[in-house]
């Protein structure tokens with residue numbers, strides 16, 4: 698379910714389009730690889746100093762530091778997002794954007810990432826993930842989430858869709 702080909706500009710733009718730039722807080726990207734989605738985020742207008750990139754491949758991390766000198770690049774495990782980020786305050790992240798090949802992971806790992814991401818995200822803030830599969834890459838069973846999927850992005854190898862997950866805003 699992973700791909701050796703970086704996501705196309707059509708898919709990266711579709712991912713970046715789901716980020717609400719006006720929402721305050723950090724934008725965390727999981728599995729940025731060479732930075733094709735990061736590039737689309739910056740092109741969309743996200744200041745580099747709002748970006749935190751979690752990538753476990755050290756060569757990619759070195760490349761990301763060169764390409765995006767204003768971003769925070771963390772070499773670490775995105776599935777342990779809370780610990781890898783240094784336990785930030787809950788409910789503070791603006792968006793989590795993921796290029797991780799989630800479907801190759803066991804259900805427990807995917808549920809763990811989903812739950813940790815939603816603890817860290819501000820109420821109503823999105824978790825954005827692309828997938829080549831027909832089924833949701835983020836487990837939906839037992840989670841109170843709103844889900845939106847983009848049309849298929851055919852100009853990507855393989856074709857993919859963007860999935861956006863949000864928890865309901867907490868009433869004041």
Ligand SMILES: C[S@@+](CC[C@H](N)C(=O)[O-])C[C@H]1O[C@@H](n2cnc3c(N)ncnc32)[C@H](O)[C@@H]1O
Pocket residue numbers: 699700702703704727728729730731732733734751752753754757773774775776796797798
């Ligand atoms: C399918 S590639 C996506 C790369 C890029 N975002 C794109 O869309 O083309 C997945 C990326 O996730 C990284 N990755 C895989 N498992 C990871 C983990 N546990 N923590 C951090 N990064 C991980 C890989 O090194 C790779 O760069």
